[in-house]
Amino acid sequence: EAEVAQSPRYKITEKSQAVAFWCDPISGHATLYWYRQILGQGPELLVQFQDESVVDDSQLPKDRFSAERLKGVDSTLKIQPAELGDSAMYLCASSLLAGVLARTDTQYFGPGTRLTVL
Amino acid sequence: AQKITQTQPGMFVQEKEAVTLDCTYDTSDPSYGLFWYKQPSSGEMIFLIYQGSYDQQNATEGRYSLNFQKARKSANLVISASQLGDSAMYFCAMREGFTGNQFYFGTGTSLTVIP
Numbered sequence: 122e123a124e125v126a127q128s129p130r131y132k133i134t135e136k137s138q139a140v141a142f143w144c145d146p147i148s149g150h151a152t153l154y155w156y157r158q159i160l161g162q163g164p165e166l167l168v169q170f171q172d173e174s175v176v177d178d179s180q181l182p183k184d185r186f187s188a189e190r191l192k193g194v195d196s197t198l199k200i201q202p203a204e205l206g207d208s209a210m211y212l213c214a215s216s217l218l219a220g221v222l223a224r225t226d227t228q229y230f231g232p233g234t235r236l237t238v239l
Numbered sequence: 240a241q242k243i244t245q246t247q248p249g250m251f252v253q254e255k256e257a258v259t260l261d262c263t264y265d266t267s268d269p270s271y272g273l274f275w276y277k278q279p280s281s282g283e284m285i286f287l288i289y290q291g292s293y294d295q296q297n298a299t300e301g302r303y304s305l306n307f308q309k310a311r312k313s314a315n316l317v318i319s320a321s322q323l324g325d326s327a328m329y330f331c332a333m334r335e336g337f338t339g340n341q342f343y344f345g346t347g348t349s350l351t352v353i354p
Contacts, residue, residue, distance in 0.1 A: 163344035
C-alpha cells in the first residue's frame with residue numbers, strides 16, 4: 122500500500138540551529154501539504170504545493186521557515202534558526218487531485234517528524 | 240467563527256460498546272467534504288471515513304459510520320464494537336468547494352477504550 126514517507130521521525134536540536142525535514146508523497150499525488158501540530162491541538166497548515174508551485178504559504182513564518190518541492194515530487198521543510206516554540210509534530214500529507222472537485226480529495230498523512238528544540 | 244467544532248475533549252467507552260464523537264461545521268458553501276482521522280500516540284494521522292455534502296446516504300467503513308445531519312451541520316463519527324486499539328485522538332476535518340485549498344481541522348477528541 123502506498124504511503125507518505127517522512128524523515129527523520131524524531132529530531133532534537135538546540136535553539137538557533139538549523140533543521141530540515143523531508144517528505145516523499147504518494148506517487149502521482151499532485152498536492153503536498155506541510156502541517157505543524159502542537160501537542161493537544163489540531164494540525165495547522167504551513168504550506169501547500171501543487172506540483173512544484175506554492176499554492177498557500179500564508180501561515181508559514183517566512184523569516185525562519187522555508188519549503189521547496191523543486192521537481193514536484195518530494196519536498197523539504199527547513200527551519201533556520203530554530204526557536205523553543207517550534208517544538209511540535211511536523212506532518213506531511215499528499216492528495217491526488219489538483220484543484221478539481223477538491224471537496225472529495227482525501228489527504229493522506231505521513232508518520233510525522235517530532236521536533237524538540239532545547 | 241470556527242469552521243470545525245469538536246466539543247468533547249475526552250471520551251471514555253467500554254470495550255465492545257459503541258461511541259459517538261461529535262463534530263459540527265460551519266460553511267456557506269453548498270459543496271464540501273467532511274473527513275474523520277484517527278491519530279494514535281505514534282502521531283500518524285490515519286484517514287477513517289469521508290462524507291460529501293451531496294451524498295444521500297451516511298458513509299460507512301467497517302466499524303465506522305458517519306451520522307450526517309446536513310440541516311444541523313453535524314457529522315458525528317460512530318464507532319461500533321469499540322476495541323482497545325481504538326484509543327486515540329480523533330479529528331474531524333472539512334474541505335470546501337471545488338477548489339477548496341484549505342483543510343480545516345477541529346481540535347480533536349481523545350477517546351479511551353476501557354477494558
